[in-house]
Amino acid sequence: MRMTKVLTYYVLLPGLIGALLMLLHPSHALWNEPELTENEVTLSIVESWNEPVIWIDARSVVEFEKERIPKAISLSPEVFESNIILLLNEWEPGVRIVVYCDTQLCDASHETALRLSDEVGLPDVYVLYDGWKSWKKSKH
């Protein structure tokens, strides 16, 4: 009986409180899924669609030419005007567009995605969370 009390007060209860504290703590992290902004998607979400998507590479042309997601179209700010026609040739109604840059730290993917939806007027434009890094990680 005494042993049960000791376990309850000194192990079980502090453990539960500790777990609660971790959840309430302002700096606690979510381990499984990253926090996504409105139009961000993870690679696993893209793969779960089970449909072909158009990949847009918003990194620099040098990085694009070195390595890229197969069939991706380069649309970094420097080649946006000259290459937009390649995307419009490829695009069909209902096909989703996913834009990526290097990692979560770059913002070229968000910039390009915004231009595609607001300026060009294309629907279903998404940004790949953690960009090229997440693709490389998943394929190696």
Added chain:
Amino acid sequence: MCNMKNKVILAATCLVLFLGSYSEVYSERMVWEQTLIEKVANVGDLQIDAVFRFSVQDKPVTIQSIRSSCGCTTASLSKKRFEPGETGEIEVHFKLGARVGAQKKYIMLQVDDPEHPSVELELQVYIPHVIRLEPRFVYWTKGSAEYEPQTLSVKVDVDVPISIQSISTDQEQLKVNWVKTDEKEFEVILQPQISEGEIPFFRSVIKIEIKADIPLKQTVFYAYAFMKS
């Protein structure tokens, strides 16, 4: 009695741990005047500069690295190590290039504060479009019984009189007209005209030339009209 005492000790310990964990989060070594700066660019600006200022609290701080989210943005500081009580600043320069509209640029710092090893600074800049053409892409479904007209909008963001000098397409099957709907707005109307038995065009490039009283970065704009299956 002893049981009650144990419960009180346990509750007090939990409270101390809880409050302690929060105070660690908020007792930062660096205190920033602001971590977000918002600016509006003027027409013709090539670069926007911003300064993020901080003061160092009771322990010294070393800034180990600075990284920006875009090649267009650079950040610099006069030195890396700061003693308690010192102030410092990070100078940020954002080259606008051909960018327009709302822009967000981030500066990420790594510091030797084990509780707060990274700091994120944000620069938000609105760059006036001067002239905005939207949407730049329209499409019709091939084989439709009727092709409804579609409209592009040309809007002026600043107080400068403009006029449309010319509009042309590379397809005879696409007719283009434009009307002035407001002091600062035009509508460009696109209407496919495909006779019976004719194969509709695949794509058309629409070229719009603008004339203004001030020098503009861009006076020729392109839109695209497609027939999609």
